[in-house]
Structures are given as C-alpha cells and as structure tokens.
Amino acid sequence: MNEVIDLLLRHRSIRKFTSEPVTAEQRTAILRAAQAASTSSNMQAYSVIHVTNQALKNQLAELAGGQAYVSECPLFLVWCADLHRFAAAAGRHTDAPITGNAEHFIIATVDAALAAQNAAVAAESLGLGAVYIGGLRNKPAEVSELLGLPQLVYPVFGMCIGMPDQEPLLRPRLPLEAVYHENRYTDNPVAIDVYDETIRDYMDRRTGGKADTTWSKEMAAKTQRPRKHMKAFLQGQGFEIE
Amino acid sequence: MNEVIDLLLRHRSIRKFTSEPVTAEQRTAILRAAQAASTSSNMQAYSVIHVTNQALKNQLAELAGGQAYVSECPLFLVWCADLHRFAAAAGRHTDAPITGNAEHFIIATVDAALAAQNAAVAAESLGLGAVYIGGLRNKPAEVSELLGLPQLVYPVFGMCIGMPDQEPLLRPRLPLEAVYHENRYTDNPVAIDVYDETIRDYMDRRTGGKADTTWSKEMAAKTQRPRKHMKAFLQGQGFEIE
Known part of the structure; x- marks a missing residue:
C-alpha cells in the first residue's frame, strides 16, 4: 500500500x-x-x-x-x-x-x-x-x-x-480472522485448523523436512516452560501488582 | 535520517x-x-x-x-x-x-x-x-x-x-539522557529539571498561558487516580499473575 x-x-x-x-x-x-x-x-x-x-x-x-x-x-x-x-x-x-x-x-x-x-x-x-x-x-x-x-x-x-x-523465511501469521473480531469476541477454531497446516508447511520448509509440527503443537510445548518465577521476582522489584 | x-x-x-x-x-x-x-x-x-x-x-x-x-x-x-x-x-x-x-x-x-x-x-x-x-x-x-x-x-x-x-503541537519528550543508560541504570535528576522547564513552556504555549505546570507536577497529579481496581478485575478474568 x-x-x-x-x-x-x-x-x-x-x-x-x-x-x-x-x-x-x-x-x-x-x-x-x-x-x-x-x-x-x-x-x-x-x-x-x-x-x-x-x-x-x-x-x-x-x-x-x-x-x-x-x-x-x-x-x-x-x-x-x-x-x-x-x-x-x-x-x-x-x-x-x-x-x-x-x-x-x-x-x-x-x-x-x-x-x-x-x-x-x-x-x-x-x-x-x-x-x-x-x-x-x-x-x-x-x-x-x-x-x-x-x-x-x-x-x-x-x-x-x-x-x-x-x-x-517470512514466518506466516494466523489468518486475520483468528485475531480480528467485530463488536464481540468470537472463537474461530477453523482459523486454528488452517494455521496449523500453514505452520506445518512452513516448519517443513524451514527445517528441510526435519520438523513435523503444527502451531497448536508448538503452543502446547510452550506450556511446559512457564517462567513461574516472574511474580516473586516482580514483587521483589516493588511491583505489588495489586 | x-x-x-x-x-x-x-x-x-x-x-x-x-x-x-x-x-x-x-x-x-x-x-x-x-x-x-x-x-x-x-x-x-x-x-x-x-x-x-x-x-x-x-x-x-x-x-x-x-x-x-x-x-x-x-x-x-x-x-x-x-x-x-x-x-x-x-x-x-x-x-x-x-x-x-x-x-x-x-x-x-x-x-x-x-x-x-x-x-x-x-x-x-x-x-x-x-x-x-x-x-x-x-x-x-x-x-x-x-x-x-x-x-x-x-x-x-x-x-x-x-x-x-x-x-x-508536537509534545516534547524527556531528554534522551533521562531514558538512556549505558551498561548500568543511572539516575539523572538534572534531566528531570530540564524537562520540567520544557513542559512548562509547552503547556504555556498549548493553553495560551492558562496552564502553569511542569512534568513532575503532572506526574504527582497522576498519582491521585491509580485505577486500583485492576488487580481484582484481572483476577476475575483468570489472570492469577502468579
């Protein structure tokens, strides 16, 4: 544009x-x-x-x-x-x-x-x-x-x-419909299905066929390392978050 | 540039x-x-x-x-x-x-x-x-x-x-030295002094002489409305912040 x-x-x-x-x-x-x-x-x-x-x-x-x-x-x-x-x-x-x-x-x-x-x-x-x-x-x-x-x-x-x-490579983003809502928040599971396949293709290309994953699998993997220390750290820095 | x-x-x-x-x-x-x-x-x-x-x-x-x-x-x-x-x-x-x-x-x-x-x-x-x-x-x-x-x-x-x-009007920002640090965080009270005068001039121009304030005065005023409800609201939305 x-x-x-x-x-x-x-x-x-x-x-x-x-x-x-x-x-x-x-x-x-x-x-x-x-x-x-x-x-x-x-x-x-x-x-x-x-x-x-x-x-x-x-x-x-x-x-x-x-x-x-x-x-x-x-x-x-x-x-x-x-x-x-x-x-x-x-x-x-x-x-x-x-x-x-x-x-x-x-x-x-x-x-x-x-x-x-x-x-x-x-x-x-x-x-x-x-x-x-x-x-x-x-x-x-x-x-x-x-x-x-x-x-x-x-x-x-x-x-x-x-x-x-x-x-x-340019990393493809979620379909716009997944992050965009009109007037009211609406779930769009189909957009996640579509993006799962997009990321499968992207990871396949990026790793020369070595990775077999999807976006939702990547997100599930991310839940395994949640940096649980952040609240205690922030409180130590004076952020009461209250 | x-x-x-x-x-x-x-x-x-x-x-x-x-x-x-x-x-x-x-x-x-x-x-x-x-x-x-x-x-x-x-x-x-x-x-x-x-x-x-x-x-x-x-x-x-x-x-x-x-x-x-x-x-x-x-x-x-x-x-x-x-x-x-x-x-x-x-x-x-x-x-x-x-x-x-x-x-x-x-x-x-x-x-x-x-x-x-x-x-x-x-x-x-x-x-x-x-x-x-x-x-x-x-x-x-x-x-x-x-x-x-x-x-x-x-x-x-x-x-x-x-x-x-x-x-x-373009709102002037803090002197760069106030927000910029090299290797280690350093207080710069002089930069706040300087900026107080900058904001006094800016507010004077913006209000046609009606406002007599400085940045630090504006910041002190801001402490009076702290939106204390945010933590309870965020907890209600499922953010445990922990």
Missing part, C-alpha cells in the same frame, strides 16, 4: 549479524524514534539500557539461555518498564507512595513495548535487522542485579540490532 | 477527526501491519476488536471517561491481551492448565502493544491519525462484558483512527 507498510510486512527476526557496527548516528535515530512513540499520560515509564561492555553482554547472553547473538550483535539494548523515574518526579510534589500496582505495571510494560517497537521499525528502515530477547526473563533477578536496576524497574526484554547476515 | 524515521518523529496523538471514513483497504493494511509485528514465540497472544456498532461506541466512550472521540472516530479498535486462543490451541494437545500467570500476562500485554504500535505507524503512513485510549481501563469489567471477552482476555487499550481534523 506504501513503503512504510511494505517495510512492516517484511519484518523478520534477525539472529545473525555481520560485524558492521551500528553507528552512533543510527543509534541516536533509533532511540529518538523510540521516544516519539505514544506513552500513557506522557509518563514515559520506560528506560533503555545500551550494553556496550562485552563481558556484560556475554553474561546476559548466558542468562538469556545461551543465545550467542546477544553477545555477538553490534547493538544490544535492554528495554525496561520504569516507574522509578516517575516516582522520583512525582515525589518532588507529593508524599503519596508510588506503588507498582497492576495498573502502573501495565502502563510501564506497554510504554516499554511501544518505544521498543518504534526502535525496531526505525532500525529496519535503516536496513538493519532486530530480534526481541524475551529470554532475559529466564533470570530476571540476575539481569536486574547486573544492570543495577532499582526498585520499580524490570527488564521486559532485550533487543539485538545489527546488519543482517541471514535471510530467514 | 529517512522517511520512516521522519514519520515516527512526527507522531502526535490525534483526538479530532474529519467524517472521512477509513476504507476497508486501509483497515486491512493497518491490521496486516499489526500482525507482522514481533510476537513472543509466535504466540500472537492478542486480539483486536473492531467496534462498528454506534451504540456500542457510545457506551465505550462513556466508560472511557466521556471521551467523545471514541464514539466519533471513523475506526475504533480495542486491543486485547489474549491467552484464550493460546489456551484453546495448546488444549488440543495437552491437559496442562493454562494459567494467566505473570509471565503469560507480560507476553500477552506486550504482544498486544507491539501489534497496536505497528497499526498506529501504518495508519500514520496512510495520512491518518490515531490515539491510544487507556481510559478503557477505567471500567475494564464493563468493557469486557460489552465486548464478550472470555477468560484470559483483557482490554489493554482502545485506539481511535481517522483523518486528522486538528494540528496539535
């Missing part, structure tokens, strides 16, 4: 990068674009930590479950939900305690996500590739310790950015 | 729209762009509800705190975090109960946000304007009831889209 939409539709996660650095100008453009995203009541309740220290990148790669691209990528960012700065600012004028209640938790998590997505789009517009690293939530307490995150801040995900050194 | 980044940097929330409709082609392009966003392990744990029924739009506008643009905008979308479809798919292959634990809650909330931000960018690339409606979380139970949301689904925010009928 236009070049921006074409860019969005071409999105693929990139996990292998050339050694070409991301320039300071590119990084600044990416971060300015992130800042321009919508934010709830202008709270800007997120922070981004640029990890330049190679030893630190190696540790984070390990904590994320041994994802080598975290240590190898030219630009590694950690996107954090951040109510600490909000609390510091508000604290100049009120004694009301700032709690990490569920609403504040949503605001900060969404603010971090909107900013990060703008960053990803900006990076891709510069010919760079990116991948989100949810694996930082495998060991969120250790990650927070390493990055010196204060109370009311947590790492939502990392992001690797760099010049792509791979051409992964 | 390029046209995409320029587009992102020009973002302003639009709350007044002409009567020009958003075409079906535009809507499909916006939704396809949303679907192309990154998603945790391909879970696609979000749904989008297109509200076409005018009476329903009016009710939602009221529940959002009387935001008339919700009922007036040509295209109103409700972005939901959705683990219901994930549970239905996984349930084809496992008896493991799908809980809305904190990790799943984060995944679904982030997936909804990434998709929505791509939608907003796509809309703006088409010359349309958009605004996020966090106000749906004022009355989340009533909103969920009206939209027939099942367990494990909650409305994260709404989004108004349409042809802009206003030219709001």
Whole structure:
C-alpha cells in the first residue's frame, strides 16, 4: 500500500549479524524514534539500557539461555518498564507512595513495548535487522542485579540490532480472522485448523523436512516452560501488582 | 535520517477527526501491519476488536471517561491481551492448565502493544491519525462484558483512527539522557529539571498561558487516580499473575 507498510510486512527476526557496527548516528535515530512513540499520560515509564561492555553482554547472553547473538550483535539494548523515574518526579510534589500496582505495571510494560517497537521499525528502515530477547526473563533477578536496576524497574526484554547476515523465511501469521473480531469476541477454531497446516508447511520448509509440527503443537510445548518465577521476582522489584 | 524515521518523529496523538471514513483497504493494511509485528514465540497472544456498532461506541466512550472521540472516530479498535486462543490451541494437545500467570500476562500485554504500535505507524503512513485510549481501563469489567471477552482476555487499550481534523503541537519528550543508560541504570535528576522547564513552556504555549505546570507536577497529579481496581478485575478474568 506504501513503503512504510511494505517495510512492516517484511519484518523478520534477525539472529545473525555481520560485524558492521551500528553507528552512533543510527543509534541516536533509533532511540529518538523510540521516544516519539505514544506513552500513557506522557509518563514515559520506560528506560533503555545500551550494553556496550562485552563481558556484560556475554553474561546476559548466558542468562538469556545461551543465545550467542546477544553477545555477538553490534547493538544490544535492554528495554525496561520504569516507574522509578516517575516516582522520583512525582515525589518532588507529593508524599503519596508510588506503588507498582497492576495498573502502573501495565502502563510501564506497554510504554516499554511501544518505544521498543518504534526502535525496531526505525532500525529496519535503516536496513538493519532486530530480534526481541524475551529470554532475559529466564533470570530476571540476575539481569536486574547486573544492570543495577532499582526498585520499580524490570527488564521486559532485550533487543539485538545489527546488519543482517541471514535471510530467514517470512514466518506466516494466523489468518486475520483468528485475531480480528467485530463488536464481540468470537472463537474461530477453523482459523486454528488452517494455521496449523500453514505452520506445518512452513516448519517443513524451514527445517528441510526435519520438523513435523503444527502451531497448536508448538503452543502446547510452550506450556511446559512457564517462567513461574516472574511474580516473586516482580514483587521483589516493588511491583505489588495489586 | 529517512522517511520512516521522519514519520515516527512526527507522531502526535490525534483526538479530532474529519467524517472521512477509513476504507476497508486501509483497515486491512493497518491490521496486516499489526500482525507482522514481533510476537513472543509466535504466540500472537492478542486480539483486536473492531467496534462498528454506534451504540456500542457510545457506551465505550462513556466508560472511557466521556471521551467523545471514541464514539466519533471513523475506526475504533480495542486491543486485547489474549491467552484464550493460546489456551484453546495448546488444549488440543495437552491437559496442562493454562494459567494467566505473570509471565503469560507480560507476553500477552506486550504482544498486544507491539501489534497496536505497528497499526498506529501504518495508519500514520496512510495520512491518518490515531490515539491510544487507556481510559478503557477505567471500567475494564464493563468493557469486557460489552465486548464478550472470555477468560484470559483483557482490554489493554482502545485506539481511535481517522483523518486528522486538528494540528496539535508536537509534545516534547524527556531528554534522551533521562531514558538512556549505558551498561548500568543511572539516575539523572538534572534531566528531570530540564524537562520540567520544557513542559512548562509547552503547556504555556498549548493553553495560551492558562496552564502553569511542569512534568513532575503532572506526574504527582497522576498519582491521585491509580485505577486500583485492576488487580481484582484481572483476577476475575483468570489472570492469577502468579
């Protein structure tokens, strides 16, 4: 429909990068674009930590479950939900305690996500590739310790950015009818049937015939690793979620 | 730096729209762009509800705190975090109960946000304007009831889209140094001082001299309406956040 939409539709996660650095100008453009995203009541309740220290990148790669691209990528960012700065600012004028209640938790998590997505789009517009690293939530307490995150801040995900050194297949999404509803939420099991076959074909092509799976099988497998530690971790960071 | 980044940097929330409709082609392009966003392990744990029924739009506008643009905008979308479809798919292959634990809650909330931000960018690339409606979380139970949301689904925010009928000022963001950290989280109170003055100037210009406020004052005011009902509501929707 236009070049921006074409860019969005071409999105693929990139996990292998050339050694070409991301320039300071590119990084600044990416971060300015992130800042321009919508934010709830202008709270800007997120922070981004640029990890330049190679030893630190190696540790984070390990904590994320041994994802080598975290240590190898030219630009590694950690996107954090951040109510600490909000609390510091508000604290100049009120004694009301700032709690990490569920609403504040949503605001900060969404603010971090909107900013990060703008960053990803900006990076891709510069010919760079990116991948989100949810694996930082495998060991969120250790990650927070390493990055010196204060109370009311947590790492939502990392992001690797760099010049792509791979051409992964475009991963097909659910049929639009599966995620789209008019006026009222409606189950669409047939769309899941259709998508199961789509993913079977895609995985077959991606693995050269080695994988025999479907979307629903993949989702069932995912229930086996639920990161049950997150609530206790978040409470330790001051998010009462209440 | 390029046209995409320029587009992102020009973002302003639009709350007044002409009567020009958003075409079906535009809507499909916006939704396809949303679907192309990154998603945790391909879970696609979000749904989008297109509200076409005018009476329903009016009710939602009221529940959002009387935001008339919700009922007036040509295209109103409700972005939901959705683990219901994930549970239905996984349930084809496992008896493991799908809980809305904190990790799943984060995944679904982030997936909804990434998709929505791509939608907003796509809309703006088409010359349309958009605004996020966090106000749906004022009355989340009533909103969920009206939209027939099942367990494990909650409305994260709404989004108004349409042809802009206003030219709001660009709202300045925090200095980059306030949100950006290298290797380790660092407080930057001076950046808040600077931004307080920036927002004082901005509000003065926006209100024609009627507002005398700063960012930190605005944030202190925000602590007075914390939507404390969210945890109980989320528990009612099956999110144990544990």
